[in-house]
Amino acid sequence: MNDMSPLRDPRLRRQEDQRKRILDAAIACFARGGFHATGMQAVCAEAGMSPGALYRYFPSKDAIIEAIVERDRADIPKQLTPLLGADDVIGALIECARQFLVGNLKPESLPMFPELYAEAIRNPAVREITMRCDEEVGDIIVRVLERGKALGQIDAALDAxxxxxxLMALTDGVLMRLLLEPATELEGLMPMYERSLRLFLAPPPASREAAE
Amino acid sequence: MNDMSPLRDPRLRRQEDQRKRILDAAIACFARGGFHATGMQAVCAEAGMSPGALYRYFPSKDAIIEAIVERDRADIPKQLTPLLGADDVIGALIECARQFLVGNLKPESLPMFPELYAEAIRNPAVREITMRCDEEVGDIIVRVLERGKALGQIDAALDAxxxxxxLMALTDGVLMRLLLEPATELEGLMPMYERSLRLFLAPPPASREAAE
Structure with a gap:
């Protein structure tokens, strides 16, 4: 969109800061009351901004929700890219999932995840963003799995x-359960998650023996 | 509560019918607009009842939400009980999960599931019902797994x-993904679900060979 780095142009940088301030305020409000029960006035109050100033950045609550989904999902591909160079593909996938779960269990964003899902099912704009980001994430994981297959670490017969x-369904499901139960329960669920992933992805024992 | 079967007492039966009519109407409304954007008036209109009649059954929207969760979750233990007598424990678990998924993918209840989750995280009354029903479901599955272990069909070392x-997290996660994507995709995801469950639960290959 602009050749100049937003970090170097003070005007763009301020715009970026203001957008971040509004989105953070909106997340705090939504986490307390949900998308639909939260008015734009509450977001203005939380951000410490006038409606006039806020509307310059986001014309509607839907625009804020879309930006939250966009930001939330945009971070995930960055976290996944190192997987493409991992020596131990399955181990790296498990560690990456753990980081994703820990990051999403921060108290300030706790109730957001199922609500984003509910919104994606109902609201075509949010759904479109969610599906686009999901596709991006999915494309990276497919490449990771294909690489694991080529390295003999993942069952070659598995449809990547x-x-x-x-795997995305499984990880989302674990996150949902951790949101319902105390977040400290992650340590109880992680060994199950790990067992499941290792057994699901590994080549069958016979082919492992043949390779040895 | 009452010794007389509600099916035989016409007055109780009518009350039961009316409650069902209101809950079905509320689900239709919530599915379209979400819990928070839906007013009691919309539920009255959908049910074809006056506010006065409706409030006799449910004093508030929260009471309706709680009754929906209660009804939704109350059906699950009944579906699970046959598992306790199954010859092929893992096969029966997979079939049961398929029925659960198919039942929850009915178009009229589609967006309810993640919203119930969001509500359970935010609303202590809904959370309490959800956790209580989850516990009931969990207790049955624990018994099913213990039985599978005793039969040698499930890894004896697994913490039931x-x-x-x-397994509950995994199944919820698959349901969430199916809600986001076309429901027809169930047939693509089920073989993965089945592979995962079988490998996760089965005794390790060494002990299987020893048993043969």
Whole structure:
């Protein structure tokens, strides 16, 4: 959009800061009351901004929700890219999932995740962003799995695309359960998650023996 | 509460019918607009009842939400009980999960599931019902897994309680993903779900060979 780095142009940098301030305020409000029960006035109050100033950045609550989803999901591909160079593909996937879960269990964003899902099902604009980001994440994991297959660490017979959808479902499900139960329970669930992932992805024992 | 079967007492039966009519109407409304954007008036209109009649059954929207969660979750233990007599424990678990997924993918209840989750995180009354029903479901699955262990069909080293939490997370996650994507995709995801469950629960290959 602009050749100049936003970090170096003070005007763009201020715009970026203001957008961040509004989104953080909105997340805090939504976490307390949900998307639909929260008015723009509450977001203005939380951000310490006038409606006039806020509307310059986001014309509607829907625009804020879309920006939150966009930001939330945009971070995930960055976290996944190192997987493409990992020596131990399955181990790196598990560690990456742990980081994703820990990051999403921060108290200030706790109730957001299922609500984003509910909104994605109902609201076509949010759904479009969610699906686009999901696709991006999915494409990286497919490449990770294909690389694991080539390295003999992952069952060559596994359909990487379907396996990726399943792993994303599994990880989302674990996150949902951790949101319902005390977050400290992560340590109880992680060994199960790890067992499941290792057994699901590993080549069958016979082919492992043949390779040894 | 009452010794007389509600099906035989016409007055109780009518009350039951009216409650069902209101809950079905509320689900239709919530599915379209979400819990918070839906007013009691919309539920009255959908149910074809006056506010006075409706308030006799449910004093508030929260009371309706709680009754929906209660009804939704109350059905699950009934579906699970046959598992306690299954010959093929893992096969029966997979079939049961398929029925659960298919039942929750009905278009009229589509967006309810993540919203119930969001509500359970935010609303202590809904959380309490959700956790109570989850516990009931969990207790049955723990017994199913213990039975599978005794039969040699499930890894004896597996912690049945943690494995149950994990299986519930996994199944919820698959449901969430199916809600986001076209429901027809169930057939693509089910073989992955089945592979995962079988490998996760099965005794390790060495002990299987020893048993043969």
């Amino acid at each position: 695309r379907e396996a990726t959808r399943f | 309680r943690e494995a149950t939490r994990f």
